[in-house]
Amino acid sequence: MRDYDEITAFLGDWGPHQKLLFFLLSSCTISNSFYGLNIIFVGDVPEHHCLIPENLNLSEAWRNKTIPLQGAEQQRSKCSRYRLDVIMNLSETFPDPDFLNMSEIEQEPCLDGWEYSKEQYISTIVSEWDLVCNNNWKEPLATSVFFIGMLVGSFSSGILSDRFGRKIVLFGAIALQTIFSMLIVFSPNLEIFCLIMFFRGIGGLANYVAAFILGSELLADSMRIVYSTFGVGVFYAIGYMFLPFVAYFIREWRTLMMTLTLCCLLYIPLWWFIPESPRWLLSKGRVEEAESVIRLMAKKNGVTPPPKIFSELELEYIKNNEVKSVPFAQLLKTCNIRAITIINVLIWMIISMGYYGLSLNVPDLHGDDYLNCFLFGAAEIPANIATWFLLKKFSRRFSISGALFLGGSVLLFIQLIPSDLLVLATVLVLIGRLGASCAFFMVYIYTAELYPTTLRNTGLGVSAMASRIGSILSPYIFLLDAYQENLSLILIATLTIFAAIAVLFLPETFNTPLPDTIDQMKKVKWFKCTGRTHSN
Template identity: 65%
Template sequence: MRDYDEITAFLGEWGPAQKLIFLLLTVSFIPNGFAPFTIIFVGDTPKHRCSIPGNLNLSQAWMNRTIPQVPGTQVQYSQCSRYRLDVIRNLSEVFPDPDLLNVSGIEEEPCLDGWDYSQDQYTSTIVSEWDLVCDDTWKEPFTTSLYFFGVLIGSASSGVISDRFGRKVVLFVTMALEVLFSFIITLSPSWEIFCLIYFFSGIGQDSNFLTAFVLGSELLQKSIRVAYSTLGIGCFYAMGYMLLPFVAYFVRGWRMLKLTLSLISLLYIPLWWFIPESPRWLLSKGRVKEAESIIRFMAKKNGITPPAVLFTDDELEHIQNKQVKSVPVTQLIKSCNILVITVISALVWMIIVIGYYGLSLNVPNLHGNDYLNCFLFGAIEIPANFASWFLLWKFPRRLSHSGILILSGGVLLFMNLIPSNHSTLSTVLVLIGKLGSTCAAIMLYVYTSELYPTPIRNTGFGVSSMTSGIGSIISPYIVLLGSYQEILPFIVMGVLMVFSGIVVLFLPETFNIPLPDTIDQMQKIKWCKCSHSDSTQTRENNVVILKEEML
């Protein structure tokens, strides 16, 4: 019995229709490249100091003495306190020249009149507009975490929604919603409203990413899917990433920056008339005529005459019944072997995402120009995509994945030994760490899909995706450590990545091994004693799954 790929093989692998679909879908990933990282510029903290009211009639010399120095430094002034102004005013009336006395012993007070923010780099950010500094410093990473919580909700729900309503509909509805929320957020009257809208924006961001990923995988033939899933998506995602600092350099206010980026995303809505629905999904819903119409249109675009009859009744029944039914998540704990693989995989997913977003969001804490550093962080993803594709093609999964993680983590830990005046070397090392984390994240998608058998592959992916979402929520707080000590985020991420590289070695190898279709065909963890006693349990699990599929 022919499956869908065999039936549509007459379309060819790389005709004009496939090229157009490949191009339009990969181009749609550009907004996904800049959306998660706009907070780098929208939520950056400008240099600031306590505001001093002008009605005190202080001389400029006394105004310069109202802010205490940070202990242990000569040129760094406090950003969260000032000398008591009533004392300063009384002293200024007695001593016109502040150099005549030592003001360091004066009692300090918080910034009761707000803050003055430097506009050397930004005209406004959410931090300067709503004073998210000092006692409210926690609000900035909380904002980012709330966005990633929305991403987690979107990734968890997008599959179910697209299975119900269709790939194309969900792709463009979520794309439109993301544009809408990006526009509405510019009207936020308060930080609380900003956070609420930003959360919903995160839901749309990941939903359209995953839906476009699935749609392309179902529209393109086997030989093109790998290139689409790695090089195509990855390179256009990186282009969006690189576009962000370019736009942010010329648009220095956060509201106008969000508006400009939303208008860029708006350009992708017309793709509705050029990107077709997935024929596979249409067939699974019994919408045969619509599926045939799309296939015949692609054949016409490729200059091919399609067969008079595309699907026989038996083939239609076979294709529709071939859809793999989901199984309960409890299936992942019924076998010790599956449980151990799931725990390790979920842990590695979470750590890699912490490293990826932790490094990406840490740009403001690096030496040098923020815009250039952000651009380099986006550009490094292009060689990372090619490197991951090459490693997946040529080398064993476990060793190559472990090696790239240990190398990346080791480089970040080595930064602790770099003198502070070697800023260029520090940036290069961070870029190497970023390349490694990106490469590891791409490889993990393939490795995870090869570890699980067909009946529980989507379930295993779902659990891993949820833990990666937890990692992205944690990552802004790793970045916050840099406000206490610059090297701390790199030490934490370096230790975690080296640890994950060691943990990966405990997983089974899947290189050049056929994808498992049953639980019995899964690779066994040799060091896990209970995996050898799981054969009876896995046979029982397979019987249960088979019965569920027959029903």
């Protein structure tokens, strides 16, 4: 019995139609980066201080003194002011406030709201809905809700894709993402904004997963690693770099969101160029449709297909073959597979937390926000090149562990950088992010190689859900810096190094055949499982 790749070998690996599909499917992931990360600019916190009402009869000198100075650099307080009733009484008695000891005056919160700097932004959701001071936890909430949507998308997209097809889920997700991105422009308050962010998250990940699966199934086996790195990865980086370029020229958050959304209308014509996956059609017994797609690909490539693509025996097999679904409980059934699953869940969660935590922290880095964001996006390209090279040449375990150890170590080293070398600190954060990116790209393929055929989709699905939990937590990590400077980076670095060590306990899969049954799975390293060791 021939497999699908052998049956369709006459198409070639890299014909004109495969090249077109490679480009079109890769381009579908461009929007995922700027949809997922536009909160960097949409939700940035402008410089602000307590609003002093204009109707108060205060001189300019007294208005400048009404906001307390704090910290070693004597910056204006963001969340408090001197009591206005006391200030009004003192201003009537003392025309010049420079001779008074202002520190003895009682302070009060910003009872009249805040005044926001317009130097960088015309508006963000923070300045529009006052998400500062006691409400500063609400802006990360919007990002976490988006990632909760991605969690739902990671769970539902595979199910929907298996039932209704890769193509319809891909374009349905793009439509969902585009519609809700348009609606978010009209959000009257944060609650509606968060609700729409949830649905955008569902569409965003479903789009990415569907494009990834469809490309993997349409392209030949020899091109799949190239597609997952140079294809999906590089085009994702292009979208990442496109975001700060647009945000630099559009400083009002609603206009920025609408502009990014309109770019996705360019995907509509792709419906007529991207076919359904013949593999999926065959799995559903829709042989005629699958054969029609294969013949169309042959025509586009300028090759002549055989008169009968499938033999009678293969048609009978396709008709009668049924893939049984495997319950989640199988991931915990034996000691070995349970250990692999637990380690995988921890690694995926930590990698995602570090990747998105560092990405969302761009506004807190030294230097220009737009340039830093562009550099973070550009770093995805060498990360993809490094991933492709490492996957081709070296051990999976040591490659992922090395990338994580590099990322964690440089983040810890930041604590030793003097305060006058902030540029160096930013470079180290960029290197740390590069390590997280490499690990993120490699762990997808490594996890698929760890699990047997009967559990591969389930294992990847559970790992992806763990990744989403890490991303949900990531927006809140940098709130820890309010208690100690760089505490967030210390936490990310420590967890990343822990993950680098944990990877070494997993079995090696480089240059080994994929396991088909649980019995064929390799064993975890350095500790012995007891009890039941096999199941089918």
